[in-house]
Amino acid sequence: MSSAADEILARADWLQSAAVQAVFAAIEQDGDEARVVGGAIRNTLLGHPVPDVDIATTALPQNVMERARVAGLKAIGTGLDHGTVTVVSRGLPYEVTTLREDVETFGRQARVVFGTNWVRDAERRDFTMNALYADRRGRLYDPLDGLEDCLAGQVRFIGDPDARIREDYLRILRFFRIFAAYGEGDMDADGLGACLRQREGLRQLSGERIGHEMRRLLRARRAAPALRLMNDCGLWEIATGGLARTEDFNALRGLEDLAPETRDPELALVVLAGFVREDIERVCDRLRLSNAERKRMKAAWAVMKRLKDPVNLPSAASLLYEFGRLGAVDGLLAVWADLRARKTADDHRFAELLSGLRTEPVPEFPLKGADLIAAGHPPGSGLGNFLKCLEEEWRESGFGLSKRELMRRITECL
Structure with missing residues (x-):
């Protein structure tokens, strides 16, 4: 061999x-x-x-x-x-x-x-x-x-697993990450047992080291079964400070052929840990995530709340205008995974909406305050309110009103 x-x-x-x-x-x-x-x-x-x-x-x-x-x-x-x-x-x-x-x-x-x-x-x-x-x-x-x-594909510690882990408790997370990336079949029982016995050592690790390892684990091919084991053994709670929705994460990875974003750690963490908004803050703090990662997770969570009624889904244009393309796609995938885990997802409708989020242009409101002033609206506190009213009218039209049509409304109101 x-x-x-x-x-x-x-x-x-x-x-x-x-x-x-x-x-x-x-x-x-x-x-x-x-x-x-x-x-x-x-x-x-x-x-x-x-x-x-x-x-x-x-x-x-x-x-x-x-x-x-x-x-x-x-x-x-x-x-x-x-x-x-x-x-x-x-x-x-x-x-x-x-x-x-x-x-x-x-x-x-x-x-x-x-x-x-x-x-x-x-x-x-x-x-x-x-x-x-x-x-x-x-x-x-x-x-x-x-x-x-x-x-x-057998991930086994060298020598005594407990001794290897005590040398560096990050090896607990590495054991799961290497298994998720390269493992086949069941996890090595001796290694898993040592991780359970030594799990309190995870509390000694810095958030930066845990966050670095978790990002890599979440991207791995078999992350779903690895995370399910981590959660069952109490390791996820020690590492992140909360519980995990492993069925939702498994459903998210089931959408991988439709959306490469399902491999992104930010979206994975929202699906796994985002029960309430405070969970997002806790996970970001615990894993020492960057401001960009935190911003992306908050946007995805906000879209999840916007899509809480899966029967009356908003248009792709509306989501794109409100949250941007990445936030809208992330949030849609998170909700889709949640419904799939509960076996209530209308895959056809969600696939159509996802296609729209990928292909439709992000609407851009055609007016600015300077346009109103040029049309004769006096500067001051009322300018912003008037602009917001026009923007709302534009949104209610399905983003169809042109700049010329909006300018006509300005002159009619002056």
Whole structure:
């Protein structure tokens, strides 16, 4: 099986690239070795995109820095205390980390020494499928027999799951996220049990770290079953501070073929946690979401409230004018998912409205205050009220009144 894996890796575009080969050539001197490790190997073998390439090496960080410089590559000491140097080759960044082994462990404050033992380096990683290495020719090195787990979609902790989690409680969320992205079948029982036993450790994590991991989890292929398990085990409540509507989220992901927005974390969080407006604020604060993410979630929630009567749905133009295209689409999808979860959705009507939201232009009110003044309306507090009345008349006409027709109404009222 490893020979087949070798062939797949040897043909990988990212490994054949001149950029990564230049990094290998710079590092592998004076008997030092370098191997790609982790996600790039896993993703290649499973047929997933490879967003970045990490390299492990026996070379010490200062040697990596010097050798990269001599080779004409840019080297940045992004994590020298942990042995990590970012080497930029042909515009692409590669994280190069010296092999490490734990001497003593105090939670995340493990005392680490640099080494040359590939097995020891593998033993301090999180999951077996992430402890895979490949040299510059694509030859696989599998010190912990992780290849079988990788190909089978089995996410298993390396060694004692409880010990791995106590080293960094974020690994609880990583366990669910990696399962959601790459897992097949049932979740590993030993790993799940350890997550349950260690779940209170999640309270020690910062909102930024939880938020970063949750965003990635919500985008993953099997996020729905992973989140259902998290919620059943009480992990979602600890991570986010509230409950989850997992059936609604499952229904949302059922609309994926119609709407790529169903993979967006902002919409997912509204569907999962947006029982009331305060929930939106709580989740945004807990996960340290950006102002843009918060704004999008609030807009989606507002549209949900606007669509509370699914029998009398507003027109696409009305929603577009009131909430903009993204807010209107998000809110419609959230309501559609809610009704689908309750098996009361009129899919045909919602699909038609979604099509209108995607294709119709966003209405733009054709008048401004300057138009009224030019027509003879005096400036002052009454100007805004008059403009609002005209705008309301324009909306009630189905946004059909032209600027000329509205101007005629101005002159008739003066």
